Amino acid sequence: MDRHKIPRTKELEFGGFLGAFCLLFLLPATVFVLLLTCRTEQASLLNFPLPLPTLRSLWNPQDFALVLAWVGLQALLYMLPLGKLVYFLKQVTEGTVLRDKSRLLYCINGIHAMWITALLVGVGMVAGLRLSYIYDHLLQLAFSATVLAFGLSILLYLKALLAPGTALAPGGNSGNPIYDFFIGHELNPRIGTFDLKFFCELRPGLLGWALINMGMLVKETELRGNPSLAMILVNAFQLLYVVDAFWNEEAILTTMDIVHEGFGFMLAFGNLAWVPFLYSLQSYFLVTHPQKLSLPVAGGIILLNGLGYSVFRSANSQKNTFRRNPVDPKVAGLKTIPTATGRRLLVSGWWGFVRHPNYLGDLIMAFAWSLPCGISHILPYFYILYFTMLLIHREARDEHQCLRKYGLAWQEYCRRVPYRIFPYLY
Incomplete structure (x- = not known):
């Protein structure tokens, strides 16, 4: 080369x-x-100032x-x-x-x-x-x-x-x-x-x-x-x-x-x-x-994490199954959009709900991970704040790549699935 x-x-x-x-x-x-x-x-x-450690x-x-x-x-x-x-x-x-x-x-x-x-x-x-x-x-x-x-x-x-x-x-x-x-x-x-x-x-x-x-x-x-x-x-x-x-x-x-x-x-x-x-x-x-944590509060946090994990895993499994075998009975009935590359874009199921449903599940889980730390400090919520910015930035980079790769098909997908990560918000 x-x-x-x-x-x-x-x-x-x-x-x-x-x-x-x-x-x-x-x-x-x-x-x-x-x-x-x-x-x-x-x-x-x-x-501030924090007790700074020495290099030694x-x-x-x-x-x-x-x-x-x-x-x-x-x-x-x-x-x-x-x-x-x-x-x-x-x-x-x-x-x-x-x-x-x-x-x-x-x-x-x-x-x-x-x-x-x-x-x-x-x-x-x-x-x-x-x-x-x-x-x-x-x-x-x-x-x-x-x-x-x-x-x-x-x-x-x-x-x-x-x-x-x-x-x-x-x-x-x-x-x-x-x-x-x-x-x-x-x-x-x-x-x-x-x-x-x-x-x-x-x-x-x-x-x-x-x-x-x-x-x-x-x-x-x-x-x-x-x-x-x-x-x-x-x-x-x-x-x-x-x-x-x-x-x-x-x-x-x-x-x-x-x-x-x-x-x-x-x-x-x-x-x-x-x-x-x-x-x-x-x-x-x-x-x-x-x-x-009281047991009712802990139960609510567990349910929230379960919801996030279900969205995250279901969306990723749907995408991975479709990529491996588009005629698999689990995904064969989903609607798709043909592209010039020969590949097809999912436009129903989780991927017809928002463009990045796996990110949505990720963020719900991240929130559940922080809640056990209470609400009196912002520090334990750094992860979800950072992760939200990371995924929004990654989503923008990913969409830029997809637009270059799929062209008009991606524009049609965005028209049919207008929300990027958060339904009715973003």
Whole structure:
């Protein structure tokens, strides 16, 4: 492949070069500000100045070794001959096959890795493993994950520059090193058959999120004798989400992250640091700010989470079934719109209700995850506030890609399904 003939990226996102440069510092800073605020008595984002830690207190070689060991364990489980192999056709923005006509082979064994990890953690706890260590060293572990994310991103960028025949990302080939470093210069970087982006997309981050939550539950038990109902709900809701992701791991192969995004700092930091250490913010908050829930309130929160999960899973299952086999009896009766690419767009079922019903379900669940933390602090609601902005931004990017890909068919779909995420609102 002639790298010089690959088109330059013209449409820059996230504020272009300057925005990418600022986000390199703003994203890690956000993680540490929120974690530090969570441990203060007021837990208020308006409570400044925060007690800032020193670099010496954040850097702990033992914690960095633990983070490396965790990622190494997940990499080892990823390479085990378990699960199934799936071919996936690489595509660029317009949906055409890449110039090298290649097909990537993925090992789908995340659910096996999850169960083996759970078994190892369980055996470790019986043998005396103290999971509350995670709470005591959360800042140091987050710093280690951030260092690892920067180091991995540097290696990824150098690999994209130096490796011959590299398939560059359509959105990360601007020619500006800062922007391409942030967005990701290479589309699907691999070492042999080890796909770095696919591995990081779920394995260390989502399992790390569940492990951190468990560490918070153990810490609360040590402090108060037993875990609170609020902590149990947060752990249960978010564990369901993690298990669902691994049970349906193959569906990731059709997401924007795999098909379109390069693998650079944005995804590396997001997967290794942002997801595990900020998505667990509710359980971290509950350790130092316990909440009492009545059974009727807890029941209502459970029903809300169940509603969100039902919408999320039903919508995603409908889409994935249609993509695999449009004549499957489960989706054969749904209305569709033909496109010039040969594919058809669903325009009934969940996908005729709003354009992104899976996002709607995601946001309902996110709200349910925050409610066990009470309503006296805004901090536990950071996740849903951030996630709303993220999904609205992602929805806009996705619709831009779909318009370029499907043209008039997409315009017709938007006419027939006017609401993007929230019915009758947006």
